[in-house]
């Protein structure tokens with residue numbers, strides 16, 4: 605992009621993703637700004653490693669970087685696999701992701717499932733990357749997917765910052781490793797993630813960092829569940845819900861008629877809540893589906909079913925097919 609007024613215009617790699625994002629981050633301007641396709645200029649013949657967390661699989665292929673880097677070679681990493689329960693059928697997960705990639709015509713070489721916290725996964729990744737002839741390797745993905753954690757482990761860099769604070773990496777970092785340069789890029793901005801609504805000290809406790817124990821609920825018609833004072837899910841038909849959330853997140857069963865009252869008296873009942881809420885209706889089709897709550901967890905449920913959700917106004921909540929059981 606040559607025009608500084610356009611979304612996506614970046615001065616150089618030394619600057620954040622684009623001028624509009626820079627304004628958004630620093631001055632809180634242009635709130636509806638969202639532009640997955642606008643990236644800084646990358647080397648053409650690069651290896652581009654798209655990093656997702658199991659917590660944001662709903663966004664796995666939503667950043668079409670390949671359209672803008674047509675000469676690049678693409679590898680997808682599904683990171684933070686250690687968060688999924690041990691009994692997760694990872695073969696099925698990979699099969700479903702592969703099918704999704706095919707359906708969406710995503711160009712890619714490999715999909716790697718790993719945990720940046722697992723030294724043998726890191727060792728394997730190091731060997732894998734070293735085999736590529738490409739000189740430049742970029743780690744790209746949404747905030748908190750674990751790019752810097754992978755970068756640090758690969759390069760044994762002790763200085764780069766990696767923790768749950770979203771948007772922590774503000775400038776591209778690089779490290780030479782054998783014949784290659786590995787780049788840790790600032791996270792792609794995803795609107796509606798939890799850091800927009802809550803202070804760091806609150807949301808850091810909500811983002812899981814160890815194996816999630818799924819919580820199962822049987823709901824009758826018009827029953828509702830409240831996740832802290834943040835999100836309520838009411839069902840119009842009897843249903844079976846499986847939540848994948850951090851253990852800190854308290855789930856409270858109630859009735860759909862009581863939800864509004866609880867939210868109105870949120871300070872009295874809950875430790876975590878926001879000022880403004882909105883209501884959404886999801887008509888879930890036949891089959892197993894996933895509702896993803898921003899970047900802090902998700903829920904599996906079986907359609908057909910109608911679900912009414914109260915949520916912080918603007919929180920990113922998506923409905924997708926479930927990728928595993």
Ligand SMILES: Nc1nc2c(ncn2[C@@H]2O[C@H](COP(=O)(O)OP(=O)(O)OP(=O)(O)O)[C@@H](O)[C@H]2O)c(=O)[nH]1
Nearest residue numbers: 684720748749750751752753766767771772773791
């Ligand atoms: N359990 C687990 N936690 C991880 C893994 N990878 C990263 N994390 C944690 O996730 C959080 C975010 O990691 P970062 O490496 O800072 O994420 P990032 O993608 O660089 O984030 P930005 O710089 O904001 O784009 C940190 O608390 C990490 O410890 C993993 O494989 N498993």
Ligand SMILES: [Mg+2]
Nearest residue numbers: 751752772773
């Ligand atoms: Mg980072």
